[in-house]
Amino acid sequence: MVAAPIPVQDTGWRFAVVAVAVGWSAVVCVDQVALAPVALLGWLVVNGFLVDRFGELSWHGSSDLYRMMLLVMAGALGLAAGEARHQISQLRTRWRAEAEWHALVAHINEEEKRDA
Numbered sequence: 001m002v003a004a005p006i007p008v009q010d011t012g013w014r015f016a017v018v019a020v021a022v023g024w025s026a027v028v029c030v031d032q033v034a035l036a037p038v039a040l041l042g043w044l045v046v047n048g049f050l051v052d053r054f055g056e057l058s059w060h061g062s063s064d065l066y067r068m069m070l071l072v073m074a075g076a077l078g079l080a081a082g083e084a085r086h087q088i089s090q091l092r093t094r095w096r097a098e099a100e101w102h103a104l105v106a107h108i109n110e111e112e113k114r115d116a
Contacts, residue, residue: 026074
């Protein structure tokens with residue numbers, strides 16, 4: 001729907017919209033199994049509606065292979081970005097927990113010194 005208003009001459013920009021959608025879905029779900037049908041549907045939409053228009057699927061040789069590989073690469077980059085985001089989030093959570101633990105230990109030690 002987002003790629004449809006882009007002029008037909010700008011096929012690269014129309015394809016980029018679908019590639020970004022595939023990559024973004026990979027970032028969000030971080031699941032290879034879920035990404036496979038999304039990339040396949042993205043390629044079918046590109047082939048049937050953005051390249052051929054009118055929903056007709058046909059093979060265009062190496063250009064279709066390039067489009068397919070670009071969608072796979074967008075998905076792979078999205079998976080890497082999603083995994084990095086997940087790892088950073090876990091690392092932040094661990095740092096916060098350690099900081100709270102050290103603050104609690106310091107507070108307990110301070111109270112023990114005061115009571116002694």
